[in-house]
Amino acid sequence: MLxxxxxxxxxxxxxxxLIRFVPVMLLCTYSYxxxxxxxxxxxxxxxxxxxxxxxxxxVRLCKGFKDKTIIEYLESNLGPVFGKIIxxxxxxxxxxxxxxxxxxxxxxxxxxxxxxxxxxxxxxxxVFLGANAARNGLEVIARISEFTVPIILLFLFIxxxxxxxxxxxxxxxxxxxxxxxxxxxxxTGSILSLYIGEFIIVGMIFPxxxxxxxxxxxxxxxxxxxxxxFVILCIDMIVIFGPTFKTLxxxxxxxxxxxxxxxxxxxxxxxxxxxxxxxxxIKIALFLWATAVGTGQILKLKSYQPLIYPLGALATVNSILxxxxxxxxxxxxxxxxxxxxxxxxxxxLIILYIAQxxxxxxxKS
Amino acid sequence: MKNINFRQLLYLxxxxxxxxxxxxxxxxxxxxxxxxxxxxxxxxNINNKIKLxxxxxxxxxxxGQQNTNVDERSFWLTEMTGDTVFEAVRNFLNHSPRRLFWxxxxxxxxxxxxxxxxxxxxxxxxxxxxxxxxxxxxxxVKGATAAxxxxxxxxxxxxxxxxxxxxxxxxxxxxxxxxxVKLHDFLLMLNSEGIEPVATRTDLVPTPQGPLDIRGNLKxxxxxxxGKYIGAAAFKEDKLVGWLDGKQTRGLxxxxxxxxxxxxxxxxxxxxxxxxxxxxxxxxxxxxxxVINGRxxxxxxxxxxxxxxxxxxxxxxxxxxxxxxxxxxxEGIKDEIKACLRVAQKEFNSDIxxxxxxxxxxxxxxxxxxxxxxxxxxxxxxxxxxxEAKLRRTGLILRTxxx
Numbered sequence: 015m016l017x018x019x020x021x022x023x024x025x026x027x028x029x030x031x032l033i034r035f036v037p038v039m040l041l042c043t044y045s046y047x048x049x050x051x052x053x054x055x056x057x058x059x060x061x062x063x064x065x066x067x068x069x070x071x072x073v074r075l076c077k078g079f080k081d082k083t084i085i086e087y088l089e090s091n092l093g094p095v096f097g098k099i100i101x102x103x104x105x106x107x108x109x110x111x112x113x114x115x116x117x118x119x120x121x122x123x124x125x126x127x128x129x130x131x132x133x134x135x136x137x138x139x140x141v142f143l144g145a146n147a148a149r150n151g152l153e154v155i156a157r158i159s160e161f162t163v164p165i166i167l168l169f170l171f172i173x174x175x176x177x178x179x180x181x182x183x184x185x186x187x188x189x190x191x192x193x194x195x196x197x198x199x200x201x202t203g204s205i206l207s208l209y210i211g212e213f214i215i216v217g218m219i220f221p222x223x224x225x226x227x228x229x230x231x232x233x234x235x236x237x238x239x240x241x242x243x244f245v246i247l248c249i250d251m252i253v254i255f256g257p258t259f260k261t262l263x264x265x266x267x268x269x270x271x272x273x274x275x276x277x278x279x280x281x282x283x284x285x286x287x288x289x290x291x292x293x294x295x296i297k298i299a300l301f302l303w304a305t306a307v308g309t310g311q312i313l314k315l316k317s318y319q320p321l322i323y324p325l326g327a328l329a330t331v332n333s334i335l336x337x338x339x340x341x342x343x344x345x346x347x348x349x350x351x352x353x354x355x356x357x358x359x360x361x362x363l364i365i366l367y368i369a370q371x372x373x374x375x376x377x378k379s
Numbered sequence: 380m381k382n383i384n385f386r387q388l389l390y391l392x393x394x395x396x397x398x399x400x401x402x403x404x405x406x407x408x409x410x411x412x413x414x415x416x417x418x419x420x421x422x423x424n425i426n427n428k429i430k431l432x433x434x435x436x437x438x439x440x441x442x443g444q445q446n447t448n449v450d451e452r453s454f455w456l457t458e459m460t461g462d463t464v465f466e467a468v469r470n471f472l473n474h475s476p477r478r479l480f481w482x483x484x485x486x487x488x489x490x491x492x493x494x495x496x497x498x499x500x501x502x503x504x505x506x507x508x509x510x511x512x513x514x515x516x517x518x519x520v521k522g523a524t525a526a527x528x529x530x531x532x533x534x535x536x537x538x539x540x541x542x543x544x545x546x547x548x549x550x551x552x553x554x555x556x557x558x559x560v561k562l563h564d565f566l567l568m569l570n571s572e573g574i575e576p577v578a579t580r581t582d583l584v585p586t587p588q589g590p591l592d593i594r595g596n597l598k599x600x601x602x603x604x605x606g607k608y609i610g611a612a613a614f615k616e617d618k619l620v621g622w623l624d625g626k627q628t629r630g631l632x633x634x635x636x637x638x639x640x641x642x643x644x645x646x647x648x649x650x651x652x653x654x655x656x657x658x659x660x661x662x663x664x665x666x667x668x669x670v671i672n673g674r675x676x677x678x679x680x681x682x683x684x685x686x687x688x689x690x691x692x693x694x695x696x697x698x699x700x701x702x703x704x705x706x707x708x709x710e711g712i713k714d715e716i717k718a719c720l721r722v723a724q725k726e727f728n729s730d731i732x733x734x735x736x737x738x739x740x741x742x743x744x745x746x747x748x749x750x751x752x753x754x755x756x757x758x759x760x761x762x763x764x765x766x767e768a769k770l771r772r773t774g775l776i777l778r779t780x781x782x
Contacts, residue, residue, distance in 0.1 A: 126509050180563065184740060188739060188742075190743045190744070192743075256571060257572075258566050258567060261570075271514075281482065
């Protein structure tokens with residue numbers, strides 16, 4: 015085994031909550047997909063419900079892995095060639111997430127607080143930080159996220175609750191679809207694709223859980239928990255920003271900038287910036303770790319640590335070269351990513367079913 | 380020397396490298412090198428360029444040390460032009476020793492002429508820029524340019540922006556005859572269906588320079604120009620269409636449910652000539668839209684609460700006079716709403732109340748049809764107003780002393 019650490023089901027819950035929160039706090043591609051603002055919360059509900067269905071099936075299949083990661087499992091059941099091809103696709107998927115997350119974080123920093131600083135500075139620092147955490151293994155990542163998530167949630171709670179003055183519940187009406195139900199597709203797809211595309215990482219973490227039977231519980235709980243929070247957050251955005259919600263590039267920051275209480279509690283967006291750094295560094299660490307472990311298992315290496323820094327360097331380069339401008343990033347995550355990620359996740363589910371069937375046959379014979 | 384291995388050397392280099400990162404970044408801004416903007420005025424000059432006038436705080440005049448020169452102005456007023464707002468903002472850097480900092484801006488003031496041509500040319504930057512905030516107040520100067528209005532001073536405050544903010548806050552809570560419109564509110568009204576924006580209105584009050592000033596201190600001259608906040612500026616889309624006075628503005632606030640306080644003067648129920656003033660405490664409102672056979676109509680329900688504040692020619696308060704006063708109070712409120720409704724419908728033809736928005740929220744499909752000819756529909760819209768007024772307390776006097 016490449017990774018020797020063991021994490022608890024509770025730590026898995028915190029990891030999942032964290033990786034799902036990062037894209038919401040940073041440059042938010044979700045608001046670009048919105049057409050009618052007042053029904054935006056419905057997309058969250060639909061997206062989370064569909065993700066729950068997917069993740070329930072996915073985690074049930076994970077139980078067949080026993081002490082293997084998804085990559086080892088596929089290889090042992092589908093044969094070295096086909097299994098390796100799918101393994102490589104998965105590793106590239108994790109790598110893309112790590113790189114685009116670094117880009118997202120850099121893009122957010124350059125649009126908001128430091129417009130003149132080259133984006134590579136932020137990406138280098140955050141990837142270096144993430145790579146160092148990833149080198150120390152899953153246990154370290156799990157422990158950092160365990161104490162980071164409550165801090166981020168506290169900041170989020172402060173940001174949401176201190177804006178009560180601007181709330182206008184009337185903004186939630188009317189509940190109707192000017193362009194028919196088709197306008198729900200893109201935003202719901204955006205939420206769904208982020209959930210299922212990123213939660214595939216459970217397949218990598220699964221064998222390192224100390225109580226594997228609790229895995230599905232924490233995945234479902236994490237999905238429900240983030241889902242409920244997103245619906246609350248989305249409703250908060252609608253009642254505060256009304257029709258201008260869909261024009262905001264970083265809604266959470268705009269929300270924090272509005273806080274103005276008694277000429278005293280104001281200008282507290284620093285806490286949002288702090289959560290960006292904390293959240294994205296850990297998310298990058300996790301996905302770099304998954305990329306390295308996956309690569310190590312495909313190539314049958316003895317340790318994955320030497321891969322981390324080169325992969326980090328590659329992620330930095332990838333994040334710079336893949337997107338020339340912020341518009342490229344937004345275009346990718348509002349269109350191609352949705353199709354790509356959902357296709358990948360759903361075909362993975364089918365492939366896992368086939369692999370499980372083959373596995374059972376093997377056991378019988 | 381032998382004990383130092385490669386790993387330790389690497390750490391040493393990392394530590395040294397971190398000095399480069401920790402020392403700062405490209406966008407570091409020391410507090411001594413930035414000029415804090417308090418207010419900004421937006422006009423057009425004769426060449427149709429955008430002219431920005433900014434009031435920059437002079438921090439050294441505001442420090443609490445004893446030997447500071449109290450006669451020195453606490454701000455620097457300067458102006459710059461440019462084709463766009465952002466160009467003008469950058470053009471300041473050619474003559475301002477400090478880089479402008481926008482996060483503390485409290486007022487965005489527009490001249491009347493600029494507002495009549497439309498705010499859309501100027502408003503985007505204030506929402507897009509990363510320093511600027513949506514909590515800045517949007518104010519329109521009546522009959523003057525924004526540059527002139529930035530020359531006002533207030534007797535009680537050294538910093539005029541502080542004075543302006545004080546007046547606005549006091550008038551919102553104590554009078555309700557101005558509207559509290561921040562950039563955030565303005566953008567919301569501008570982008571929402573079926574509602575036209577309003578903005579805070581400000582007037583300039585020149586104070587005549589008398590021969591003798593007995594109020595101020597010996598050295599300081601009297602303030603020449605001061606500001607007044609009353610009423611509101613009514614828009615149609617992003618263009619200014621007219622002004623509301625104090626009474627009409629409170630009418631607007633009644634409909635929007637934003638009236639928080641103020642004095643309403645009614646006739647004395649016993650002797651018609653003398654007056655009673657009622658202190659308004661709080662209000663609630665509800666706009667109920669109806670669309671019957673494609674014809675829209677609106678019902679406005681207002682609930683208001685007040686206390687008796689002042690009675691000319693005291694009289695015995697009994698249940699009958701109490702109810703009479705409540706009725707007159709309701710009439711007075713209705714009057715204010717009608718005054719506002721009349722100008723909005725007949726003069727401005729601008730739906731500043733958000734009646735269209737109410738229809739949109741309750742009858743979205745009907746609104747799809749109505750919104751195209753809302754301009755013809757709105758002036759003839761039938762609006763039913765019902766006011767429920769409650770008098771709560773009488774102050775420290777319960778009944779009369781004379782009569």
